[in-house]
Structures are given as C-alpha cells and as structure tokens.
Amino acid sequence: MDSYNFLSASTNLCEMEAHRAEVKFKEGCPSITCIDNPTILPKKNKKGGPVWGLGGVIDKDGAFIEESAHLNGWSQFGGAYEYDKTSTEFINEDVIWGGVFIKHWGHFIVDFMTRVWLPALYKTDKKLVYVANEKDFIDGNFSELLLLMGINTERLIKVTVPTSFKSVTIPALSFKKSDYYFQEFSLTFKKAVNSIDASFFQKYKYRKVYFSRTNLKDAKRKEVGEKLIEKSFQKAGFDIVQPEKLNVIEQICLWNTATEIACLNGTIPLNIPISNRKDLKVLVLNKSSRPHExxxxxxxxxxxxxxxxxxxxxxxxxxxxxxxKGPFIMFVTRNLSNYFSQQNVDIAPTNTTKIIVLRTSFLWLYSINTFNPLVKKLKRALNKFFGSTF
Structure with missing residues (x-):
C-alpha cells in the first residue's frame, strides 16, 4: 500500500519526500572530544539567545567548547556567559557530556539520545553529565529508558551551578536533523529493546493498537474531534490505549508485538526507534498539512x-x-474512510451536522487560545506601567 494514498491536496507530498532524502547514513563512528579541567555551565535562558539557552562546556581558560553545543535543526543550545568564578564547585571525576535535557519525550528521543551512544554502547563507568531547566530532572520514563541502555540513575549528574571536573568526554551527535546519522543512533535504542526479557512480550502479541490523546489535559486544550476518530478505530478492531499510562517497558512491548499501530501525528509516532519490528504497520493521522520533519x-x-x-x-x-501548539480540528475524513474501506471495514465519514458542531467548538477553543495570551500581555504591560499587580 502506498504511504501517501490517503492525503488531501493541501498536504505537500513533494515536500515530505524531500525531507526523507535530506538525512544520509554516515560511515564510521561519531567523534569524541576530551577536555581536561573543564567547567560545565548550567542552562541559562537569554532573550535573543539560542532557543534552549546558554551553557555547556568551557575550558580552563574560559573558552567555550563548540563541540558541547547542541545545534540540531531549530533545537539550539550552547554558549558561555559571565558567572561568579568564586562559587564554582569541583567534582574530582572524569565524566561524559550528555548535553541539554528538555523534559519532552519527543526531544528526548531526537535530541538528547544523540550523545547517549558512548555510555550505552561502550564499556565505561564514567557518569553522564547534563543540564536542564531548574525544575527538570531525568526521571520516570526518561530514566527508565536510559536504564535499559545500561545507564542507571546513580550515573546521572545534573549540573545546577558552574561545576569543574577532572575531565569531560564530549561525544559528537550520532544523529543530526536534515543532515546525517550514524549506526550508533539506532543501535542505542536496539540495545534497550533487546535488554527486556522475552517473557514480558508474550501478553502483548498480535494486537492492533490505537494510541489515544483524548485523556491528556494538553490535548483537551487544543484538539477537537479525536473521540470520533478513536471510535472509528475501535470499530475497526483496534485496542484503545493511553500511552501516558504505560511505563517504558510496556510501551516497548507494544511497539514490538503489535501488528498495527495508529496515532495522531506528533510525539507518539516518534517512538518508532523503540521498535525492532520492520513489518510493523504504522498509521499516522495528520492533524495538519504541515510535515513533521x-x-x-x-x-x-x-x-x-x-x-x-x-x-x-x-x-x-x-x-x-x-x-x-494547535489548536486542531479533526474528524473521520473521506481519506480515513477510504483507508478503512481498503481494509474491508465500513466506516462512513463524519456527517455534516457533526462537523458543524466540531467547527463551533474549535472556533471557541481558538478564540480562548488567542484571547488568553493577549490578556497576559496586557497584565504585564499594566504591571510594568503602574508598578502594581492587576
């Protein structure tokens, strides 16, 4: 079945194919950079600076080590800044630079995982050092995935103040968006999957799964109509699963035993790295014509x-x-109905009356999403002008 048979005229097929051709396999192994007596600067947001802030590795003379920057598509981080050198802490250890951690599953997969290949695939006892926003730590499913790669929480160090180390090893990115990838990027995920005992997979076999976002608070604020889509897949024999309720091992089991997985475009399908099944049928439902690079x-x-x-x-x-960001409106379109028809499942497109109701709900949601930021901006302006709280 052609991957693009169920797209509307608004979706640019040529643009999607062009993106597929952008990233190329790179022979060899990613490089490493070793720095003695470095200082690692914590993440610091700066207006007009990189989107993910300043920070990273500087050498003993205070020069920023460019290899520690994260320049991966629009995901940009890194740069030195002034700090109180008298408050610098010292840890007498040789460490590995893990980079900047953004507490978002998609960015964890496509950004943070690009440096994990070194401690995951090569024998080392060195700890993995990272920086992040003040309240963010690698825990929960994030730390669980790293554990499956052989990196336990005791080997993680979050730098919250300028900290000097005995030395730091900086692994180069194993995957760079729209550019290249090394085999180390995929091997890292493969190690996680292969580390799970085979017995865990047994109860998940041969299922068709629809991963739903309908219970997420974030989705309720910006998406209208998924319930109709969810019901159509349920009628087609899919199990409805809320991925946020699963731990990493459960998610990996589903991604490696299901015969078919369907979900909205966004973060959920970025889990294909945790599936070793080449024959897995993945259906991604576009909630916008914008390609997901x-x-x-x-x-x-x-x-x-x-x-x-x-x-x-x-x-x-x-x-x-x-x-x-959204907001988004969706329903059982002619494209989805045609897909089900090819699977010998009779599901009609959403009727006009329901579409009108959905559009009304969407316009209300859109007005709220537009109005609230304007109110916040007005409050900030009034507070600044009058010096009091409104």
Whole structure:
C-alpha cells in the first residue's frame, strides 16, 4: 500500500519526500572530544539567545567548547556567559557530556539520545553529565529508558551551578536533523529493546493498537474531534490505549508485538526507534498539512515506511500552525474512510451536522487560545506601567 494514498491536496507530498532524502547514513563512528579541567555551565535562558539557552562546556581558560553545543535543526543550545568564578564547585571525576535535557519525550528521543551512544554502547563507568531547566530532572520514563541502555540513575549528574571536573568526554551527535546519522543512533535504542526479557512480550502479541490523546489535559486544550476518530478505530478492531499510562517497558512491548499501530501525528509516532519490528504497520493521522520533519527523518534512519492519513479539517487548519501548539480540528475524513474501506471495514465519514458542531467548538477553543495570551500581555504591560499587580 502506498504511504501517501490517503492525503488531501493541501498536504505537500513533494515536500515530505524531500525531507526523507535530506538525512544520509554516515560511515564510521561519531567523534569524541576530551577536555581536561573543564567547567560545565548550567542552562541559562537569554532573550535573543539560542532557543534552549546558554551553557555547556568551557575550558580552563574560559573558552567555550563548540563541540558541547547542541545545534540540531531549530533545537539550539550552547554558549558561555559571565558567572561568579568564586562559587564554582569541583567534582574530582572524569565524566561524559550528555548535553541539554528538555523534559519532552519527543526531544528526548531526537535530541538528547544523540550523545547517549558512548555510555550505552561502550564499556565505561564514567557518569553522564547534563543540564536542564531548574525544575527538570531525568526521571520516570526518561530514566527508565536510559536504564535499559545500561545507564542507571546513580550515573546521572545534573549540573545546577558552574561545576569543574577532572575531565569531560564530549561525544559528537550520532544523529543530526536534515543532515546525517550514524549506526550508533539506532543501535542505542536496539540495545534497550533487546535488554527486556522475552517473557514480558508474550501478553502483548498480535494486537492492533490505537494510541489515544483524548485523556491528556494538553490535548483537551487544543484538539477537537479525536473521540470520533478513536471510535472509528475501535470499530475497526483496534485496542484503545493511553500511552501516558504505560511505563517504558510496556510501551516497548507494544511497539514490538503489535501488528498495527495508529496515532495522531506528533510525539507518539516518534517512538518508532523503540521498535525492532520492520513489518510493523504504522498509521499516522495528520492533524495538519504541515510535515513533521522529525518523524520523516526517523523513517529514513530506521528504514520504515509510515502510512499517512489526513484527518484534519482543511477549512480551519493552517499549515503554519505548529504541531506542538494547535489548536486542531479533526474528524473521520473521506481519506480515513477510504483507508478503512481498503481494509474491508465500513466506516462512513463524519456527517455534516457533526462537523458543524466540531467547527463551533474549535472556533471557541481558538478564540480562548488567542484571547488568553493577549490578556497576559496586557497584565504585564499594566504591571510594568503602574508598578502594581492587576
């Protein structure tokens, strides 16, 4: 089945194919850079600076080590800044630079994991040093995935104040968006999957799974209509699963035993690295005509071919709308109905009356999302002008 048979005219097929061709396999192994007596600067946001802030590794003379920056598509981090040198802490250890950690599963997969290949694939007792926003730590499912790669929480150091070390080893990125990938990037995930005992997989076999976002608070604030789509997949014999309720091992088991997985475009399909099954059928439902570059690049890296199905309302969906922001409106489109028909499942497109109700809900949601930021801006302006709280 062609991956693009179920796209509307608003979705740019040529643009999607161009993204697939952007990332190339690179022979050899990613390089490493070793620095003696370094200081690691914690993450510091700066207006007009990199989107993920300043910070990273500087040498004993205070020069920023460019190899510690994260320059991966629009994900930009790194740079030196002034700090109180008298407050610098010292840890007498040789460590590995893990980079900047953003507490978002998609960025964990496509950004943070790009340096993990060194401690995951090569024998070393060195700890992994990272920086992050003040309240963010590598825990929960994030630390669980690292544990499956052989990196336990005792080997993680979050730098919160300027800290000097005996030495730091900086692994180069094993995957760079729209550019290249080394085999180390995929081998890191493969190690995690292979570390799970085979008995864990037994109860998950041969299922068709629809990963739903309907219970997420974030989705309720910016998405309208997924319930209709969820019901259509349930009628087609799919089990409805809320991925946020699963731990990493449960998710890996599903991604490696299911015969078919369907989900909305966004973070969920970025889990294809944790699946070793080349024959897994993945259906990604587009809630916008905007291509998801990260996912398309991962298709190339992991040698997959996703079937994309447009479920968005072309009348009210703007291509410029970020997949992470919204708001989005979706329903059982003619494209989705045609897909089910090819699977010998009779599911009609959403009728006009329901679409009108959805559009009304969407416009209300859109007005709230537009109005609230304006109110916040007005409050900030009034507080600044009058010097009091409104």
């Amino acid at each position: 990260n996912l398309i690049w991962l298709e190339t890296v992991f040698d997959r071919r996703i079937t994309y199905i447009d479920v968005y309302d072309p009348l009210l969906t703007n291509k410029k709308r970020s997949l992470g």
